[in-house]
Amino acid sequence: MRRFFLPPEQCRSKTLTLSDREAHHALHVLRLRLDERLAVLDGRGHEFHCRVSAVQRHDVVLEVLQKNYSPPLPCSISLMQAIPKGKTMDTIVQKATELGVARIVPILSERTTVQLDEEDAATKSVKWRATAIESIKQCGSTWLPALEPALSPKEFLARGERFDLHLIASLQNDSQHLRRHLERFRTDGGTLPKTIAVWVGPEGDFTPAELSATKSAGALPITLGPLILRCDTAALYCLSILNYELQSPVDFEKQLN
Numbered sequence: 001m002r003r004f005f006l007p008p009e010q011c012r013s014k015t016l017t018l019s020d021r022e023a024h025h026a027l028h029v030l031r032l033r034l035d036e037r038l039a040v041l042d043g044r045g046h047e048f049h050c051r052v053s054a055v056q057r058h059d060v061v062l063e064v065l066q067k068n069y070s071p072p073l074p075c076s077i078s079l080m081q082a083i084p085k086g087k088t089m090d091t092i093v094q095k096a097t098e099l100g101v102a103r104i105v106p107i108l109s110e111r112t113t114v115q116l117d118e119e120d121a122a123t124k125s126v127k128w129r130a131t132a133i134e135s136i137k138q139c140g141s142t143w144l145p146a147l148e149p150a151l152s153p154k155e156f157l158a159r160g161e162r163f164d165l166h167l168i169a170s171l172q173n174d175s176q177h178l179r180r181h182l183e184r185f186r187t188d189g190g191t192l193p194k195t196i197a198v199w200v201g202p203e204g205d206f207t208p209a210e211l212s213a214t215k216s217a218g219a220l221p222i223t224l225g226p227l228i229l230r231c232d233t234a235a236l237y238c239l240s241i242l243n244y245e246l247q248s249p250v251d252f253e254k255q256l257n
Helices: 020-029 088-098 118-139 153-157 178-189 208-216 231-246 249-256
Strands: 003-005 015-018 037-041 046-055 060-069 076-082 103-107 165-169 195-200 220-223
Touching: 003 020, 003 118, 015 020, 015 046, 020 060, 037 060, 076 088, 076 231, 088 103, 088 118, 088 231, 103 118, 103 153, 153 208, 165 178, 165 208, 165 231, 178 220, 178 231, 195 231, 208 220
Parallel strands: 003 037, 076 103, 076 195, 165 195, 165 220
Antiparallel strands: 015 060, 037 046, 046 060
């Protein structure tokens, strides 16, 4: 079934309207016709099964036939991603969304080569959100990850946020494998983490000062194996392991019994 996106505030009645970009795609790319069925996602857990009830010049009107709700994944994962150069961040946002991340925080570390002024940051944020929207439409996720404005490690740490498990990918000798931290958490608490933050640095890693500050805030250094990974590969490596270990409801219950 073809999927579209509307923000939650536009999904409050039994009639929905596709306009702008979504309408253009429906009318001129997919060429939808009256009575065709499609799905609309609101990014907050809801999927609306709809019928095309009217095709107008710039809009598509939909009749809601059924409304479904999917709860969030068992573990809420925040990706703290140092912004790489070029279009690599687009790929990271796309794949992180497909892997069920709950939040993406672009990080401007000292070794980040990308410099963003206020206008650039706003433009990038809009683009990354559009990428995430296309990703949930492709993979069928009903949850759109939160995309926060870019900020420095110091600015984020100043918030004092707390997580069940706080991790940072590191090339330093004190790093341990991600699974070891997961097993220790389960052994100590008899449960699996509900909230996780994982930091992935730029090419060349975070600076020693940034690593020290993050670890002082409770982040545990993790190794990504014997090879040095590109930052986009590192992000997908971490998120894939966390998705496999924590996000399957069946496996989640088995591990607790």
